Every structure is written in C-alpha cells, then in structure tokens.
Amino acid sequence: MTQWTVHGTRRIYESEWMSVDLDDVEIPDGERFEHHVLRLPYPSTAVVVVEKDDVLLMWRHRFTTDVWGWEIPAGRCEAGESAATAAVRETEEETGYRVRVEPLVTMNPLNGLSSHTTHMFVGTDAVKTGEPDPAEAARVEWVPLGDIPALIRKGLVPCGITLAALTTYLTLRTTGSGPPSGPRQEG
Incomplete structure (x- = not known):
C-alpha cells in the first residue's frame, strides 16, 4: 500500500472556527511539496x-x-x-x-x-x-x-x-x- 507522508505542518491562519495549514507532504513517488489543509476544531x-x-x-x-x-x-x-x-x-x-x-x-x-x-x-x-x-x-x-x-x-x-x-x-x-x-x- 502507498500513502502520503506528512513531514510537518505550518499554521498560516487560525480562528475559533477553523485553521489553514501548509502541510509538508511526500507522495508515494517521492515528490515532496506543501499542501493546503483546512482544519475545523469540531465535527x-x-x-x-x-x-x-x-x-x-x-x-x-x-x-x-x-x-x-x-x-x-x-x-x-x-x-x-x-x-x-x-x-x-x-x-x-x-x-x-x-x-x-x-x-x-x-x-x-x-x-x-x-x-x-x-x-x-x-x-x-x-x-x-x-x-x-x-x-x-x-x-x-x-x-x-x-x-x-x-x-x-x-x-x-x-x-x-x-x-x-x-x-x-x-x-x-x-x-x-x-x-x-x-x-x-x-x-
């Protein structure tokens, strides 16, 4: 099985409703880049x-x-x-x-x-x-x-x-x- 690897996270915005992060990710072929991720604190x-x-x-x-x-x-x-x-x-x-x-x-x-x-x-x-x-x-x-x-x-x-x-x-x-x-x- 292949999956992405997260090497780190950098928060670029945060409020009580959400945060936006840049995750340092590596995809299965070895390419590495920053990926935007929206995170909400509650489901x-x-x-x-x-x-x-x-x-x-x-x-x-x-x-x-x-x-x-x-x-x-x-x-x-x-x-x-x-x-x-x-x-x-x-x-x-x-x-x-x-x-x-x-x-x-x-x-x-x-x-x-x-x-x-x-x-x-x-x-x-x-x-x-x-x-x-x-x-x-x-x-x-x-x-x-x-x-x-x-x-x-x-x-x-x-x-x-x-x-x-x-x-x-x-x-x-x-x-x-x-x-x-x-x-x-x-x-």
Missing part, C-alpha cells in the same frame, strides 16, 4: 428528518455561493458535545422541531483538502417545540420524499452535505439496506 452534524413519506427541509440563501436552495438541518458540535446531541440541538434551533436521531453515515466532505468530519443522522418522531430561526431559513417545509430527485435535477439542492445525506437515505430506504459503516481505515 459537524446533519439530520434527514423524516415523517411518513416527507422530509423536513429549509429553504435558505448562502451568501458564500449566492445561491438559494433546500437544505437539511446541520451545524457544528460544540466542545464536549456528542454528535447525536448536536444533531438534536441543531435541528430544534433551526427548524423548531425536536427529534430522536439514529446514525445514517459519517463522511469527510472535502477529504482532499480538509480533515473535517460530518456525522449524518436520520431524525424521527418530530415534535414541534417552537418557531424556526429566521436567520437560518426563509421557510421550513415538509417536502414529499418522492419530490427529492426532481429537486436535485433542477439544482434546487445545491448543498453537498444535504445531497449526500438525502441520496444516502433514499438509497438505503429503497434497497432496504442498513446504515453503512464509518470510514474505512487502511493499515
């Missing part, structure tokens, strides 16, 4: 909230891409908080619904550039506890799961984490398979 969570044949989605604008689209509730874990607890908290804060969560899949959304991990869950037994945070979404709606493929084809689900979570959920639901295991470690 994030995302939740596919389902009720019967509907999924809870938020219609929101992202200034970074200047795009509107449907997203699932998501956010970062706080210090000392489990991913499941963060998933429940983020869902309630963003949508006004409290849910029970079960693991769906864990992924590294930008594994060529970032060490960041996102834990995705399926949320069920949704109970309305309040109003959604207006800073998070223009509206929150229950959308039929059968409409998701058309929304994706129309480009109305531009968020990569939302795409990954919804397509994983729909694939596993359709095939009757259980949730996949976490990232595979070679060694």
Whole structure:
C-alpha cells in the first residue's frame, strides 16, 4: 500500500472556527511539496428528518455561493458535545422541531483538502417545540420524499452535505439496506 507522508505542518491562519495549514507532504513517488489543509476544531452534524413519506427541509440563501436552495438541518458540535446531541440541538434551533436521531453515515466532505468530519443522522418522531430561526431559513417545509430527485435535477439542492445525506437515505430506504459503516481505515 502507498500513502502520503506528512513531514510537518505550518499554521498560516487560525480562528475559533477553523485553521489553514501548509502541510509538508511526500507522495508515494517521492515528490515532496506543501499542501493546503483546512482544519475545523469540531465535527459537524446533519439530520434527514423524516415523517411518513416527507422530509423536513429549509429553504435558505448562502451568501458564500449566492445561491438559494433546500437544505437539511446541520451545524457544528460544540466542545464536549456528542454528535447525536448536536444533531438534536441543531435541528430544534433551526427548524423548531425536536427529534430522536439514529446514525445514517459519517463522511469527510472535502477529504482532499480538509480533515473535517460530518456525522449524518436520520431524525424521527418530530415534535414541534417552537418557531424556526429566521436567520437560518426563509421557510421550513415538509417536502414529499418522492419530490427529492426532481429537486436535485433542477439544482434546487445545491448543498453537498444535504445531497449526500438525502441520496444516502433514499438509497438505503429503497434497497432496504442498513446504515453503512464509518470510514474505512487502511493499515
């Protein structure tokens, strides 16, 4: 097996939200160079909230891409908080619904550039506890799961984490398979 070797790291930016490093790496053929790496101090969570044949989605604008689209509730874990607890908290804060969560899949959304991990869950037994945070979404709606493929084809689900979570959920639901295991470690 071949893998890259990290000889050192030089931090070039740091905040409470992220750091950017230049890692001194060597690839299997012996070439050595600096590679940019984005590191986030805490993992994030995302939740596919389902009720019967509907999924809870938020219609929101992202200034970074200047795009509107449907997203699932998501956010970062706080210090000392489990991913499941963060998933429940983020869902309630963003949508006004409290849910029970079960693991769906864990992924590294930008594994060529970032060490960041996102834990995705399926949320069920949704109970309305309040109003959604207006800073998070223009509206929150229950959308039929059968409409998701058309929304994706129309480009109305531009968020990569939302795409990954919804397509994983729909694939596993359709095939009757259980949730996949976490990232595979070679060694």
